[in-house]
Amino acid sequence: MQDLLTDDERMLQESVRRFMLQEVEPLVPQMEADGYPPRALIKKLGDQGFLGAGFEEEYGGSGGSLAMRAIVSEETARVDGGLDLTLFADIMLFARAISRHGTTEQKEKYLRSTLAGDTIGGMGITEPSGGSNALNPATKAWRDGDDWILNGAKTYVTNAPWGDFLVIIARTSEEPSRIDGGTWFIVERGMEGFATGPAFEKMGMRSSPTGDVFLDHVRVPQRNVLGEVGRGFHYLVDSLDTERVLVGASTVGLIQGCLDEAAAYANERQVFGSPIRNFQLIQEKIAKMAVGIELSRTMLYRLLRAVDRGEKVTREAAILKLYSSEMVSQAASDASQIWGGAGQLETNRVARLFRNSKHHEVGGGTTEIMKVLIARETFKELGYVR
Ligand SMILES: Cc1cc2nc3c(=O)[nH]c(=O)nc-3n(C[C@H](O)[C@H](O)[C@H](O)COP(=O)(O)OP(=O)(O)OC[C@H]3O[C@@H](n4cnc5c(N)ncnc54)[C@H](O)[C@@H]3O)c2cc1C
Missing domain, CATH: 2.40.110.10 (Butyryl-CoA Dehydrogenase, subunit A, domain 2)
Known part of the structure; x- marks a missing residue:
């Protein structure tokens, strides 16, 4: 697993993970009640350089690869899918559009302040x-x-x-x-x-x-x-592949969050005089989550490197989004099941994961649209259509 990341990327992963657990996790219930993260948190994320991961240093970015942005997203979604979604729109949709297509003046005005966490975009x-x-x-x-x-x-x-x-x-x-x-x-x-x-x-x-x-x-x-003027739909279509690859980071983070909760509870909960982790029907659910994470994460980092090399990944990005978003729904349902009655309580994190799990089957292109796209690209690849 470690070979998917460079040393710099691993260091970033560790520092984002620490930040999310220490600084974000305690705030999530209040953020959910308010319907917003605090602006001060967005600013702190900017100050840490997390918002600028993968963006040009000239406008306040932290440089590095697209994988660095994915690492921030994965670790954010692992703790709170909502904050990750807000940052996705702010950074991957808004800031990235300005970075790719903006003039120097537009980058100075909009990109710099967004990466600093001073303003929010969508x-x-x-x-x-x-x-x-x-x-x-x-x-x-x-x-x-x-x-x-x-x-x-x-x-x-x-x-x-x-x-x-x-x-x-x-x-x-x-x-x-x-x-x-x-x-x-x-x-x-x-x-x-x-x-x-x-x-x-x-x-x-x-x-x-x-x-x-x-x-x-x-x-x-x-x-x-x-x-x-007139090129907007071309830009949209061109950027969708990368965005779908990046959604893979959000979904991997969410599945990992489900596994964190499910495994901890399976280890701790005793029924019939045994931790429930010893029951094979519980193990099956844990195994499915582990498979979902491994396959999605491996494909995610392979595609991130391909995007960095400028390769076209339309079919593969749709496959990753389809597979990993369906896995999130499955993993959240299974994690909640492992928690039994306690999985229904809003005070337990697993309930939040369950509520958050549906989004990625809809946002950024639905499951149905991903299937249509995969079939179309597959027919193209086989030479049946152009
Ligand atoms: C929390 C959240 C955040 C979002 N954030 C943003 C955002 O920041 N910016 C933004 O622009 N949008 C955003 N969206 C919108 C999201 O991208 C759309 O909801 C999504 O693209 C689906 O569009 P729709 O809801 O209009 O469904 P429709 O397009 O009306 O589709 C309805 C149903 O029909 C199915 N369908 C449609 N066409 C076909 C077909 N050809 N074959 C088979 N089935 C088909 C769809 O899969 C779906 O199941 C967000 C949505 C949510 C829920």
Whole structure:
């Protein structure tokens, strides 16, 4: 297992793990009750260099590989899936989009403050009419003098209720091809016509605020256009593979959290005069979690290295997301089962893992969409379709 990580990555893993256990774990019940992590915690994560892992040092990042970002995510999700989700939107969606496509001015203004933990970002793709068909937004933008007018709505946007900045995709021209005619805009809280709703009351990921975004003829200056006009859907499709690989880090962390809880309880709980770890039906559940972690983690780090080398991993990223997100649901259900009646109590961490476990089968592309994608890419690879 150790050979998956370099020495630097292992050191980072140890320090993030320590930080999460000491500084974050005690805060989670309150974060869930509030529906937000404390801003001071986000700042502390920035000060530790955890937010900037894998980003360019020029704008306050800590440098290093994409695997470093995955390590932060895995260790965060192991302790709290909600905080991990909020950081995913803040860093992997918002900061990464600015890092990849932003101008020097945009990076100075938005990337630096996000990596420092001074501001919070997110990304709006999903609309009230649906999220799976991401290349067909009803949100539109058109030129008005030197500015753009942005009109529409987004929903289920992580960090919308408390974020400072969001990147929003809109259709800016009708093109014969679905992939053309999309553009990203950076919107800021305080812009006239930009509003967000309250945080949704969710079954899981309660420490991560999710909500609606309303865009009522928002005037956005040209300097807030992200990347090239008309190339937005291309950027979206290009970044999805990496994001799905990174979701693998979140899911591995969650399965590991389930195993932590399940194994500790199986070891401690005595029934029929024996620790329940001695019962084979309990061992079967532990074994499935261990298999899920090993297979997902090995594939995760293999794909992270491939992404760093610039390889295309569409099919493999979808396989990792599909397999590992289904494993989270299975592992959380099994961990809760091992805890028996105590698994139903909100005071036990395993209940939180159970509530958090469903998210990754939906967010970032559903299980069904992953299967459609894997089948399509497989037919392509076999040469049956182009
Ligand atoms: C907690 C949370 C945080 C989120 N954060 C963000 C965010 O930060 N930014 C953002 O833009 N979005 C975010 N989302 C939205 C998420 O990405 C969408 O919910 C997801 O893409 C699915 O879209 P939908 O809910 O509209 O479902 P729909 O697209 O309406 O799909 C409904 C059902 O139909 C199935 N389906 C659709 N098409 C097909 C098909 N071709 N074949 C078979 N089945 C199909 C789907 O798999 C699903 O089961 C978040 C969601 C949640 C729950």
